[in-house]
Amino acid sequence: MRECARRVLSWLFCIILWSNVVPLPSGLADGNAVAWAAGPEANVTTMEPAPAMQPASAAAPAEADAGGTGIFSxxxxxxxxxxxxxxxxxxxxxxxxxxxxxxxxxxxxxxxxxxxxxxxxxxxxxxxxxxxxxxxxxxxxxxxxxxxxxxxxxxxxxxxxxxxxxxxxxxxxxxxxxxxxxxxxxxxxxxxxxxxxxxxxxxxxxxxxxxxxxxxxxxxxxxxxxxxxxxxxxxxxxxxxxxxxxxxxxxxxxxxxxxxxxxxxxxxxxxxxxxxxxxxxxxxxxxxxxxxxxxxxxVGSAPTAAVxxxxxxxx
Known part of the structure; x- marks a missing residue:
């Protein structure tokens, strides 16, 4: 049971990783399954490169960058x-x-x-x-x-x-x-x-x-x-x-x-x-x-010679 669950989780992890690394064709992304099924020749004209991912820091407001991240800031x-x-x-x-x-x-x-x-x-x-x-x-x-x-x-x-x-x-x-x-x-x-x-x-x-x-x-x-x-x-x-x-x-x-x-x-x-x-x-x-x-x-005075x-x- 544990081995089966481990394999399922491994396959799910691979699928998720593959879907994030390899972009889907634009025909499937737009729901145009017919254009994708027409063959590789048709896909040349329908597939478009995936847009480049913008870094998260670029989407942040400009005023956040100006404020600084130090403890005193x-x-x-x-x-x-x-x-x-x-x-x-x-x-x-x-x-x-x-x-x-x-x-x-x-x-x-x-x-x-x-x-x-x-x-x-x-x-x-x-x-x-x-x-x-x-x-x-x-x-x-x-x-x-x-x-x-x-x-x-x-x-x-x-x-x-x-x-x-x-x-x-x-x-x-x-x-x-x-x-x-x-x-x-x-x-x-x-x-x-x-x-x-x-x-x-x-x-x-x-x-x-x-x-x-x-x-x-x-x-x-x-x-x-x-x-x-x-x-x-x-x-x-x-x-x-x-x-x-x-x-x-x-x-x-x-x-x-x-x-x-x-x-x-x-x-x-x-x-x-x-x-x-x-x-x-x-x-x-x-x-x-x-x-x-x-x-x-x-006590404060000098003692006598006899005592x-x-x-x-x-x-």
Missing amino acids: RAMQGGFIVFTCLLILLSMSVVTWAVLIAKYVYLQRLAKSGEAFTKSFWDSRSLNDLNSRLAEYPYSPVREVFRSGYAELVRGSQLLGQVASSEIAVNAALDNINRALAKSKMFERRRLEKFMSMLAISASACPFIGLFGTVWGIMGAFEGIAKTGSASLAAVAPGISEALVSTAFGLAAAIPAVVGYNIFSARVRYLVGSIDGFTADFLNIVERYLVSDKPRSS QSPLDSRI
Whole structure:
């Protein structure tokens, strides 16, 4: 059954191909079967060469050739609304790429400076020693968290030196230091997430802006069909292609924004995790210092010869 169907389809294909390649005699084409049956001699006078086929491009309107087929030519022909959508998408795409490049460089620099400061934190002889060299290190979130925590530790230790070092006073000092660290960490997280909202807006809004331009362009194409009364492919295709340019621009602007947002979100989470780890280590050191039974000296002042603060020993 399959072999028979295959042969029938092959014969039909050959017949159709032969009928398109070899033109019929003009006598048969005109229905003059008598002239064709009269013999080859009669056919010499009745048969005429088939008219040459005109290329499809020659039948197209002259104004279609003048318009151009490039993507920017299609964009210029899409109307005011479509062109406005394309301008918005182009602007958002430029802003998106600027944010992507700047954010990548910024996060890479913060990651390197944060790792360098954390290494110096553990290599320092004491918190006082690290604080005295704080200006030597470039900006990093962990450096700013350390600055805030150390400043609150100095104030807390000075207060504990003036009052009796009870458990309540020590817990109050620890709470103050913890709140200072949390505030600094929240501020640094906001700085890390700066301009991330722009990527989110581009990722979510650009496809819909492009879709709006496409729908509007298709509406204009159908309106043109209604005016001309022709629904052929030659009449429909230009308007639809002009409208689809808007969708292409929307996707071109949204895809880099989506990819960049996901990558940078993971990077920000990594940096925030490093800040959390540094905060926990700093609190552990401070708590060991505050609950120590040894006599305390002021953190910000030089220790006496008889008593050495734990902060002046190796971390």
